[in-house]
Amino acid sequence: MEHPDDVPAGVVDRLPVGVFALDGDETVVLWNRRAEQLTGWPPERVLGTRLAEPSLDAPTVARIADELRAGRPFAGRVPARGSGPTLYFRAVPVTMPGISVVGVLQDVDDTRAGDEAFALLDALWESAPVGLAYFDTALRYRRVNGAVLDIDGGTVDQRLGRTLEEVHGAVGATIADGLRAVLAGGRARASVPVRGRLWHGAGPPQEWRVSMYPVHAPDGRVIGCGAVIVDVTVAERTRRELARVAAQREHALNRYQSLIEATSAAVWVREVDGSARRDAPGLRAITGQSVAEMRGWGFLDAVHPQHRDAWRAAWEQAVTAETAEVFSLVYRLRTADGGYRWFRTRAVPVRTEGRVAQWVGTETDIDDAxxxxxxxxxxxxxxxxxxxxxxxxxxxxxxxxxxxxxxxxxxxxxxxxxxxxxxxxxxxxxxxxxxxxxxxxxxxxxxxxxxxxxxxxxxxxxxxxxxxxxxxxxxxxxxxxxxxxxxxxxxxxxxxxxxxxxxxxxxxxxxxxxxxxxxxxxxxxxxxxxxxxxxxxxxxxxxxxxxxxSRQVAVALQSAMLTEPPTAPGLEIQTRYLPAAAGLAVGGDWFDAFPLPGGDLAVGVGDVAGHDLPAAATMGQLRSMLRALADDARPPSAAVAALDRVATRLGVTRFTTLVHGHVVRGAGGTVFRWSNAGHPQPVLVSADGDPAFLAGDVGVVLGVAPGSARRDNEAVLPPGSTLLLYTDGLVERRRDPDDRANADLLALARAHAHRPLGEFCDHLVRDTAADTDDDIVVLAVRVS
Missing domain, CATH: 3.30.450.40 (GAF domain)
Structure with a gap:
């Protein structure tokens, strides 16, 4: 069993007299070895039982209980049942933590042992860690232990025979008033708080808890009173400081809550682990939850199911972080009417002595925003x-x-x-x-x-x-x-x-x-x-x-302008067109191939600035004019020069490039004569698949200098070779620092030269590295 801290357990157990103690419920909490020997009752039989339960004489037990309940000591002979000795019994009410009665048992024939026992009890009196004092009925000091001197100072001789007022002045008078009340009423007073300075105000400020009790003679008379004194100066100062800090924190929290509530935000306080123990009326008014439903982690039940797991994970991470910071989250919260609204929660840690003591947060309705x-x-x-x-x-x-x-x-x-x-x-x-x-x-x-x-x-x-x-x-x-x-x-x-x-x-x-x-x-x-x-x-x-x-018009225009190429003896012709404005399906680039009156084949490609319907309309005008001006009786340069003059005079264009030429078949073979107005040079792919750019003069674009001289160029087209005309959309790139576009076009032509002409044209358009989203036109003529 556990003994009170102020009773050395080993000494009590070896006393030559039986010692026992009762708590406030008259339950036995102390039963030493000698008590077991005198009564024959082992501790396990007695400890935890009430005073009346062991086998003592029932009338005697009743009388003992009455006296002790009245706060009076009891002494006398107690017959034990059976053949055991007659015991001398003495019990005294005390005021100690967990103990209300202390008593001794002694064989009436063993007076020497009684003297030894009380000598040991005197030793316990002196060694007790609390102040013990005994006063007569005139409230003069009769006895004090060493702890009193440690608490109050002075000596034994400065106290014995003197009253409390004589020794301590005003503070002594306060204690004396309490003792007089004990003597008058015969009832003990526990833990009376006393504050002041002892030795007539000369000592330091102190605080004590004083328990006072009457002392009775064997016949029941009150012959004095005792006091148990505990110095609580440090403990009380600590308690008041903690209370002051707690009050300040509570005051600050109340001010913060009042301020937030004035802005219509709901305030809540949660524990260090993130759970809710305190009521949050503002939040409950929103969610409609009861206090019991909200406590613990129940507040999460009001969070929208889609946000609940993320909310809890983020909150737990915030409260367990080594460095707690501001927590903020936007989520949907169920309201009292069963619907959901958007809220922003924001919480900050409240620290005490550098540690997080709790979290204070707000819920702000931001649904409208x-x-x-x-x-x-x-x-x-x-x-x-x-x-x-x-x-x-x-x-x-x-x-x-x-x-x-x-x-x-x-x-x-x-x-x-x-x-x-x-x-x-x-x-x-x-x-x-x-x-x-x-x-x-x-x-x-x-x-x-x-x-x-x-x-x-x-x-x-x-x-x-x-x-x-x-x-x-x-x-x-x-x-x-x-x-x-x-x-x-x-x-x-x-x-x-x-x-x-x-x-x-x-x-x-x-x-x-x-x-x-x-x-x-x-x-x-x-x-x-x-x-x-x-x-x-x-x-x-x-x-x-x-x-x-507009698209219907554009499609009709495209159908009219970009006609299928004609059939020419000894020649295969393929064309491809890919407009930049894919949805419009037409743009400013064009191709054309048509027979001339003398039997030659006119071919050409052109590029009008722009990728919209006006560009397509301009393209249609220029294409029609060139068809009217082309004639195998005069060279291609004459038709291009005439087109430049007419188009500029009519304001049809201000910037157009083109290649226009004649494919002439004769007894000596096939020849390509052409004139270039600022356009990329044609490519000739030999029968064995080796491509090269045709060399020749490149004139200015249409619409810039209509009086400029135009020149013709001529190249032989061997059997099996392929002539390739195209617009710059086939080769242009946004970034080409190494000027690789033309070389890559030749490589692409070489890779697919062996294919049928239609597939050759498809691969050129599909596999090009150009990335400017410009119109792409391809016209290819293969000589048989």
Whole structure:
């Protein structure tokens, strides 16, 4: 068993008298070896039992208990049961930690042992680590131990026979008042706090806890009183300092909380490990949780499931970091109404003596700001997506792709027929997008019919956006088909937005957005967003329609200008054209091959600055003029010079390059005569596959110096050779520090020279290293 710290256990166990002690519940907590010998009861039988439980005489036990409860000592003879000796019994109430009664047992015939026992008890009195003092009824010192002298100073002789007031002045009078109350009432007083200076105020400031108790004679008379004195000066100062620091921290926390609450943010306090023990009324007002639900890690239950794991991982990392810093996170939080809103949590560590004592954090509702920012992002993404498409329905499909699932769980585009007189709306569903994880709509028929009260019908009729709640089955409101209603219940659809798309002032399509599940219901702010989306979609559709019209014109122009090459005896001709503006399908580069009146073949390629429809129109004019001016009765240079003069005078072009020539077949072989106006030189690939650039004069481009002299060049085309004309889009590169473009073109021609002429041209266009996105034209003539 454990003994109190102020009782040396080994000494007590070897006393020649039985010693026992009781706690406040009259339970035996001390039973030494001699007590076991006198009674025959081992400690395991007695310890932990109450006073009345061992086998003592019942009336005697009752009398002992009454006296001790009254705070009076008891002494007398106690018969033990059986054949054991008659015991002398003495018990005294005391005030000690965990002990209320101390007593001795002694064989009535063993008086010598009693003298020895009390001599040892005197030794314990002197060695006790607490101050012990005994006073008579006049409250004069009768006995003190050494601990009193250590606590208060002075000597024994300066105390004995003197009163507390005589020794200690005002502080002594305070203690004396307490002792008088003990003598008058006969009841002990425990741990009375006393503060002051002893020795008439000459000592240092001190604090004590004084326990006072009456002392009784064997006949029950009060013959004095005792005091147990414990010096608590250091402990009390430490306690007050801790209380002061705690009060300061609590005050600072309350001020911080008041300040934050004034800004509408919810404040919480969490422990060092990140768990919640203190109530957070502001946070609970948001989430609707009870105190019990929030405690521990229960506050995480209100975090959106998609964010919960990341929130906890980030929070645990913050609280376990060696250097705790500010913690901040943006996430969705479930509110008391069951919906979710965006919040920013921000927490800082509160330190005491350099250590983190707790965390203080706030929750700020930023849902409106987040959704406003997201609306702008969505608007930008949707606009970019629509601008990248070139067809009306493609633009609307790109719009749906940009908005699902970030803005809507379902997006549908309905192309509407002209409204009927009775108010219903018909048309065709052209686009449908559904967020991942949701079942697809049961609608299979692309045609639709909506009654007059349907949101889409109202949108088409008013040409204005519409916000509506999804009705439940049986509600008196617009109703979807039964299949759609069941689908809406299954995905928990709750709100819809509809925006009109106009062309020429007429609604040609309707955009439908459906919100479902835990997505916040759409609001008037969202209505403004879809209205802007509808406006931008209308502009995109108008542009796409105009583009389609331009494209039709461009395609017609291309078909007219870039005709199939003619068939010429002994010659194979192949052409390829790849415009830079792929969507427009035409550009400013061209090729041409046509027979001349005398039987020669006119060939050429040209490059008009620009990659758009005006460039294509200029190309068409120049091509037509050159056809009119070309004649095998005069050299190619004459036609090029005439074209330069006419085109410049008419303002058709200011910068155009071209190669125009005649392929002449005669008895002596095939010859190529040409004139070059600032264009890349032709390439001749020999029959054995060795390519080389043709040497010759290169004149100025068209539109710069129309009076400049033009010269002709001539080269023999051996059988099996291939003449290659091309525009610079085949070789141009953004970066070519080593001037490798021409060499790479020859290498490419050499690698594929053995192929049929059509495949040869395909590989030139497909495998080129050019990267300027310029128009590419290739015209190849192979001599048989």
């Amino acid at each position: 987040i959704r406003a920012r997201d609306r702008l992002d969505l608007l930008a993404r949707a606009t970019l997506a629509m601008n990248s498409a070139v067809e009306p329905e493609g633009e609307l499909g790109a719009l749906a792709d940009a908005l699902v699932p970030d803005f809507a769980d379902v997006c549908r585009v309905y192309l509407v027929d002209p409204p009927r007189a009775r108010g219903g709306i018909t048309g065709r569903r052209s686009v449908a997008r559904t967020a991942p994880g949701l079942p697809e709509s049961p609608m299979t028929d692309p045609r639709f019919v909506f009654a007059a009260d349907h949101p889409i019908a109202r949108c088409v009729r008013t040409a204005a956006p519409v916000l509506a709640a999804v009705p439940r089955i049986g509600e008196q409101d617009w109703q979807p088909t039964p299949q759609m209603a069941r689908w809406g219940v299954g995905v928990d659809a709750h709100s819809v937005l509809v925006a009109p798309v106009l062309s020429g002032g007429v609604v040609v399509a309707a955009l439908l957005f459906v919100g479902a599940g835990d997505r916040p219901p759409y609001t008037e702010d969202d209505l403004g967003l879809v209205g802007e989306l509808g406006t931008r979609a209308s502009a995109a559709v108008e542009k796409a329609i105009a583009f389609q019209q």
